[in-house]
Amino acid sequence: MTGLRSSQLASAACVNRQTLRYYERRGLLAEPERSPGGHRLYPPDAVFVLKVIKAAQRLGFTLDEVADLLAAGGHRHGRADAGLQERARTKLAEVEARIADLDVIASTLRAAVDAGCDDLVACAGQPCCPIPFAPLGADAEVRR
Template sequence: MTGLRSGQVADAAGVNLQTLRYYERRGLLAEPERSPGGHRLYPAETVTVLKVIKAAQRLGFTLDEVADLLAAGGHRHSGPDAGLRERATAKLAEVEARIADLRVIASTLRAAVAAGCDDLVECAAQPCCPIPFASR
């Protein structure tokens, strides 16, 4: 029986043991084999899967989305076209929409700073207040 123990996998992937166990409970990682002494023994591929999970999270994918990507991905031998391109395109559109929203927020905050807004209640009463209060 060969494989990497939990600490080795966690260290190699740059995650902590709690993250490793959490991903296992969520089904992102396959249940590892056990040594005769009861220690978890992970295949070396687990390190790569963990790195993929963390990279996907940095790209904005939720853990549920990552689980879908992993389930459909080639690492489970289901074929090369598992919808990554479609999912990445959808995520890109979502990120670009958030960036557009953040640009509006940044512009509004710049205008509030430039207008000298120090008190939200006082500012809201002024017609020149740049903050878009819904009840105006």
């Protein structure tokens, strides 16, 4: 029997051993064979799978989304569409929306710094306060 032990795989893929077990439980990583001594023995391609998972996470995909992408791809030969294009477009739209939100937050924080806001409560009472406090009536509407 040959293969990579947990520590070897974790080191090669730059993850920890608990991550390997977690990914196994989630179905992202196939359960490995065992050595006669009970040690997990992963196939060499598990390093690549782990790197794909981590790359997808860095792109903003959740583990559930990664699992779906892996299952859809599933090494099905001849399948032209495993869903990555559509999911990448959806994720891109989400990321662009978050960037737009972060731009608004950054602009508001810059304005608060420029206005010299030191005390949140005191600033909120000033007409020049750049922080977008919702009117009290709007807050009551949200709670209903």
